[in-house]
Amino acid sequence: MSSENHLVVNTATAGQLNEFVINWHITEACNYNCTYCFAKWGKPNELHRSLGAIEKLLDKLANYFIHGNPEIKRILGYQSVRLNFAGGEPMMLGSAFPTALVMAKQKGFKTSIVTNGSYLLRGRFQLPPNTLDMVGISFDSQQHPVRRELGRIDRKGNSFNIDELKLAVQHLSHTQKGLKTKINTVVNALNWEEDFSPLISSLSLDKWKVLQLMPTGRTDFLISDEQFTSFVERHLGKGLPISAESNNTMTESYLMIDPNGRFYQNSKGMSDYSYSERITDVGVETALNQISFNCHRFMSRYYAENSSNICGEVLA
Ligand code: SF4
Secondary structure, three states, X not given: OOOOOOXXXXXXXXXXXXXXXXXXXXXXXXXXXXXXXXXXXXXXXXXXXXXXXHHHHHHHHHHHHHOOOOHHHHHHOOOEEEEEEEOOOHHHHOOHHHHHHHXXXXXXXXXXXXXXXXXHHHOXXXXXXXOOOEEEXXXXXXXXXXXXXXXXXXXXXXOOOHHHHHHHHHHHHHHOOOXXXXXXXXXXOOOOXXXXXXXXXXXXXXXXXXXXXXXXXXXXXXXXXXXXXXXXXXXXXXXXXXXXXXXXXXXXXXXXXXXXXXXXXXXXXXXXXXXXXXXXXXXXXXXXXXXXXXXXXXXXXXXHHHHHOOOOOOOO
């Protein structure tokens, strides 16, 4: 996940959302150990372990958000629903992940994944063709020592690098028709002076999302607003698809599902989560009520965020 971490809503048109996004943190497991990761749920009883439970969850979400006519749909006026698989690292799950992806597609969702990229080329499985509408790959530094210092490295010392990133984007663009590609970069004390311009322009991305490191991990990697602004300004005016999100705009939670299959939100800060019961047990509407979900607040938060910066969405 991650700082990869999380959000949720997308493009708006004159008072309506085109796309409503549900962020499912399908697993806590990850092969990396980023210093700033807050995808921690304390070894949850992860719902994906049962394919029947995955299908039940997807059915409930599809019946409510896609085929139903709930208040949230009437108010937000969205045209489609995207299920974003986040983690942890969703591609660590082996066959359960592509199965969930195919099921989600069959049930009418648009699909996306936020990944650290390490399994895109070296995974035990290939993503089924044409099952993914969007991919978000986390990439924080072009320098191996910096990625290692940030914890973006596995136990064997492997760290998803520039060449792998280029190959993975190229490969996915061939196998996933109409795929939108996005890179997420968390700007911190170790990379804020890096110039990503040549790399990003070479990738033909739909979006390069840059996020200021949130104050949840090691404080020595935090940067000032001025440093973040300087990073952003260095990359402006070069035709890059940059979308910047500072600390000030990364405050509220969105519609998120944890690995247990519960809605959760963090309306008062990262450490103050409230959780519903399992959606598969109580249904979508009851679960939403249990986290006091309010679509008016959701909508106003969406517009506040998107008027103050270029966009908003998850991290890996
Ligand atoms: S890659 Fe994402 S989920 Fe994994 S440790 Fe890093 S931030 Fe956390």
